Every structure is written in structure tokens, then in C-alpha cells.
Amino acid sequence: MSTSPSDIPTLADLYSSGEVVAGDGEVKYNHDEVLNKRVSIWRGDITKLKADMIVNAANSSLLGGGGVDGAIHRAAGPELLDECKGLGGAETGETKVTRGYELPSKYVAHTVGPIYSSKHKEKCQNQLQSCYESSLNLCKKYDGGVIGFSSISTGVYGYPIKDATEIAIKTTRKFLENDQSVTRVIYVVFSKKDEEVYKSVIPNYFPPPSSSSSMTSEK
Template identity: 65%
Template sequence: MSPTPVLAEVLPTLADMYDRDQLPDPEDKPCFLPDPHLIQRVCIWQGDITRLKADMIVNAANRSLLGGGGVDGAIHSAAGPDLLKECEGLGGAETGETKVTKGYDLPAKYVAHTVGPIYSKLNVERSAEQLESCYRTSLEACVAKGGETIGFSSISTGVYGYPIIEATQISLRTTRLFLQENKSITRVIFVVFSEKDKKVYEGLVPEYFPEP
């Protein structure tokens, strides 16, 4: 029996978390002004992204788009063999690029396969630009498919070695800027696997989505 899907629309938002005093005061001065509407459109959820019933989930893929370890392997396994067949026809992708497939056996309608950078201290700025592109192009892909809900895995923070704090800052900043300009995305879910990563998101989110 397949695990019960988790509906994107029922997950607690940042607004709910602020109401319950579940988010800390920002350690630094917030980067953005408070917006009571934006915090109703963002969630932090610790769980299995393959269970998320959303219009789109984002897979941290490699350049072949043919599956791998970690989240990539889990998504391919849960989606079934038809996902690999469609990916075989996409011709791979460049770092920072996103390509979309159907979700097949996943609860999500679509999968955005985005290729994060392999982190390098020798080229920090380029790595940051590529990671920003992953988040931005995935959000754009969701809009292009008529989607309203999207779940992100933590891109490049596994074997690709991107420091979790810097990667989270990029994900939050890119999402904030996008949501300010685009009203069609109603829910962005940052899906974290470990308690450690959850604490990082909870600690940083008040700088980008401060409490009104």
C-alpha cells in the first residue's frame, strides 16, 4: 500500500508558525519588509517529498536527469519506470537548468528536475548564481504549467557539498523576490529531511519573511 499523500494546502504556513511562536526572532536585521500575505504562501515541512501532493515537486537531479542517489533516487523509485523513460528523451540538462516531466505514480502532477551546482570555494559567486537559477527556473516552470503549489528539496546540499546556511539563504531570497512579483503561486513548501536542516530554515526564514 502506498503511503498516504500529504496535501500541500493543509500544511502549516509561516503565518501559522508565527501565531504559535514556533519561529525565532531574526538574528540579523530582516532583509525584507514584513508582508502578511507572503507568509501565508510559504511552508517549512519536515517529511518525505515523494508523499507531497502538490502541482509540482522539485528534484535535485544530476546532469543526465536519469536518476541517482538521495532525493533523486527516491523520486525516481516512487514515480515508477515511466519517469525514467520520459527523462531519457530530455537530453540531460545544464547546471542551473530545469526540465519538467509528469509525476506518474507520485502524488505530485509534475516533477521539475533541476541541476544544482557542485559547490566550489574557488568560484563561490558562480555557484550562487547557478543555485539561484535552480530555484527561479523551477518556480517559473510551475507557473508555466498552470501550477499553484510547489515543493522544493534542498538543492545541492547533499553530496554536491553546498553549505546548508548559504544554500538556504539563496532559496529564501530567490523565493521571496519571485513571490513578490508573481501572485499565481499560492504555496511554496521547503521540504527538509533532517531536524538539523529544519532548524536552519526556521532560523533564517524570519530574515526573509519577517513577522508583521
């Protein structure tokens, strides 16, 4: 059974219910209630999300693998692999789109996240940012709507979850400020621990109404 975005609370809803509260970190943007209604954090199964596009944390072959990647391929059926075979793989930070086939999502954006290395931290940051930027831009290209993100590179690729979450949310904020076609960004997390990280980071980029007087813009 699929889950509709209308059944998933927005960030504005989470603030109203007290499930997300303002954090202790530096608030980097002004409050924008309209933007807060375009973002969600959802602990669930991305293969069940009825979205216009979901983002798969793929490997460079784009031919499936473990974790979320394998789950998406299994749920989509063999036609997804057949289409992926014709894409010629992808570089780290690059994203390519296929149809969703048996998934409730229309499209799948296959993005290749970096394998984390503390010796190449800046390079990894840029590559991960590119994953989110390219996925959002492709969603826009394919008529926008709802996009669901898995937590890219935070599994076997070893990217520290808090650092990765900062990049994901910051990149999303910058994009949504200049785009109307993507109507909802849903961060789909697997564990309660990851969900709490997202909830702790997001108020710095999408702050609640009460923080609006003390913000410094980071454009």
C-alpha cells in the same frame, strides 16, 4: 499516504504558534502577511507531497541517482525514467519538467544544482539561484499552484546548508512579490538540523508582524 498542503502549516501559522521567531540577522524585507501564508517549511517526504510540482535535485543526466533523486524516481515508477531519457540531460542551473506519474505531484521539475567549490563561490551562487528561479518560473508556466522544493545541492554536492538556504529563500521572496500563480512554496527538509536552519534564516526574508517597523527593503 500523501500529505496535502492544507495539512502543512504556513509560515504565518508557525509565527502564530511560536515555532518560528524573529532572528538576530538583518531583516531585509517588509512584513507581508499574505506572502507569509504562501510559504511553508515542512520536515517530511517529498515523494508523499500532494503538490502541483515538486523539485528534484537531479544530476545532469536526469536519469536518476541517489538520495532524493533516487527516491523520486522509485516512487514515480519506470515511466518517469522513460520520459527523462528523452530530455537530453540538463546543464547546471537548468530545470526540465516531466509528469509525476505515480507520485501525488502532477509534475516534477528536475533541476541540476552546482557541485560546491569555495574557489568558485560566486558562480555556484548564480547557478543555485538559477535552479530556484527556473523551477518557480516553470511552475508558473504549468499553471502555478503548490511547489515543493528539496534542498538543492546540500547533500553530496556539498553546498553549505545556511548559504544554500539564504539563496533559496531570497529567490523565492523576489519571485512571489511579482507573481500570484504560485500559491504555496513548501521547503521540504529531511533532517531536524536542516529544518532549524530554514527556521533561522526565513525571518530575514519573510519577517513576522512585530518586525515590520524596522525593516529595510532589498529589492
